[in-house]
Amino acid sequence: MHDFHCWADAQPERVAVVMADAGTQFTAGELARKSRDYAQWLAAQGIEPGDTIALLLENRVEILELALAARLAGAYVAVISTHLTAAEVSYIVLDCQAKMLFLSGKTESLAGTLNIKNKYLIDERPGGASLRTLVNGYLAGRPAPIDLSDRPAGRDLLYSSGTTGSPKGIKKALFPPEVRQGVADPELAFWARQLSFNEDTVYLSPAPLYHAAPLRTCIRVLNMGGKIVIMERFDAGKSLPLVEAYRVTHSQWVPTMFQRLLALPAEIRKKHDLSSQKFAVHAAAPCPVHIKQAMLDWWGDILVEYYAGSESCGATLITSEEWRRHPGSVGRAVNGKIHILSEDGAELPPNEVGKIYFSGVAPFSYLNDPAKTQEAFNEKGWATYGDLGYLNDEGYLYLSDRRSDLIISGGVNVYPKEIEDALSPHPGVADIAVVGIPHPDLGEQALAVVVPVAGTAPDRHLASDIVNRAAGVLSRVKIPRRLVFVEKIPRLETGKILRRKLKEEYRDIPLPGFDVNPVIQSRSQSIEPQDRKTS
Structure with missing residues (x-):
């Protein structure tokens, strides 16, 4: 079987979802009943195949209930980041032409001025009915069931991260109705084959569900009959006990999470039994070689990396x-x-x-x-x-x-990631980003933006040492001539660097940070394992 509701009908008492922080467990039967109720209510409110509903919710089980309901009703579901501004939320809701918007008490203020008729609050509050109350009221009237069997299967309509401009909705064709009778859709069949999802899968999802990978993987695991354990918010120290307690077989991470896991004290990292893990998947952002090597040394050969997109x-x-x-x-x-x-x-x-x-x-x-x-x-x-x-x-x-993100310096293509990979292994670097800033002669030059390791002095000596250690693996044109220390690199939760923000911040500053004068090795002494021809 390749459909959650088919699994739920066969094994209703099986635990399907665990909300990790509270330890609350939801059975497949409970999740199926609520999603079917919501699907009937959505259709009764006029949601037609191809319509869109939008969710602005922190990590909670209702995201899955409504996503499964949209699948039954043949609708698109747009899950919106809770870290956006009110203006950005408004842009997405209007752009996707959402017929309904679902909010929580924590996110309601982000949509306070949004001009959309059908806004629904998930949580109970004085003087207002929650979504569950509205649905129960509808069902209490014993309406005739609406036949949804001929509708296509709904799916997500997710927005790009917006690292290079306004987020854009990514719309793909709805699935045929047969996928709700247990026939695997092509995307589910592909990833189930690649990552061996089945009814024994226990998937730990530490990331926000408004991102494509965690949301889609949660739905895929449910459709394969597995169990998902959702962290309301990532905490490196809490994730390892969850792997041990729930005997997690599959987990999904981004490089920033790996860095925080590796930063845990050795006694914490050694304390927990992680042997149940079969696949530790990572993607979303490039993983520095030394970070991945450290994770392999710790967890063994269970890491699987992929490159894809929404x-x-x-x-x-x-x-x-x-x-x-x-x-x-x-x-x-x-x-x-x-x-x-x-x-x-x-x-x-x-x-x-x-x-x-x-x-x-x-x-x-x-x-x-x-x-x-x-x-x-x-x-x-x-x-x-x-x-x-x-x-x-x-x-x-x-x-x-x-x-x-490409830096063109004196007509030469310079790749920020290559420079970051060369500078990041320095023991004084906790995090790093490289961006291009204006230069009067070269057009652009590379600026290294560095978060220093706690306890190190962010001075000119450290700046020069960071750059000099990379001088042997980078050609002259690629070596940053300026380095600035900061407290934090702006990143998305996926770990992607928001280079646009850094470029805007330093674009009009003539000489940001420290002027570093690297000791350039001769070409006969240097090695360039990443240096490639460009066209």
Whole structure:
């Protein structure tokens, strides 16, 4: 079976969801009953196939109940980040033309001035009916059941992270009705095969459910009959006991979480039995080589990394064993075929950096933005996430950067990630980001923005030492000439650096931070394991 409701009907007493902080457990039967009630209510309120409902909720079980209800009702569900401003929330709700918006007591203020007729509060409050009260009131009238069997199966309508501009809705075709009778949709079948999801899966989800990977994986695990354990908020110290207590088999992380796990005291890291884990999946942002190596040394060869996106227009995957042979790679294609193209659209040979495209994948569109949709495809119909990278001789993909993050200094392409990878192993670096800032002669130059390790003096000596240690692995043009210390790098919860914010912050500052004068080694002395031709 490949449908949650089919599993729930067969095994209603099975625990399907655990909210980790409170320890509250929800059976499959309970979750199925509520989602079916909500689906009937949604249809009775006029939600038609292809309509959209929006959720602005912190991590809580109602996200899953309403997502499953939308699946039954044939609707799209847009789960919105709770960290957005009121203006950003308003933009998404209006852009996706949501017919309904569901809020909690914690998020209600973000939608206070939003002009949408149908706003519903999940929580009880004096003088106002909660969603459950409204649904129970509707059902109390014993209405005739609405036949939803011929409707397509609903799905998510998620928005891009907006690291390079306004978030864009990613709209894909609804699934046929048959997937609700246990027939696996293509995306579920693909990921279940790659990550061995089944009825014995126990999946730990430490990230916000408004992100594509955790939301989709939770639904996929439920559709395969497994159990999910949801952290209301990530806490490195709390995650390890959860793995032990619930005998977690699958977990999903981002590199920032790995860094926080590795920062735990050794006695905490050794205290818990993590042997139940079979797959520790990570994606969303590039993982520094030394961080991944440290995780492999700790957890063993259970790490699986993939490269994909909310658009689902191609994917790569790499196992721990493969990564040890190809450190830094995100793997070989498992969905679509990879093509590396030059600026003029010519296909490049191995080891040359260009824009990454995938052929042979399902189409998608950006909601209300045909121009951006067109930019995502070339004349052959190949799709891109907008990233740069190269394939080695064995077909393993290495990421360089997003095209929009590229620094062009004196006409030379400089990739921020390459510089970050070279500087981040320094013992005084807790976190780092590299961005391009204006330069009167070169056009742009690289600025290193560094969070120093607690207890170190953020002075000129440390700044120079950080850069000098990387001088042996970076060519002259790639070495930052300026470094600034900060308390925090702006990142999304997925770990993606908000370079746009850093560029805006330092764009008009003539000489930010420290002027560092690296000792440049001769080319005969230097080594450049990541240096690749660019086109």
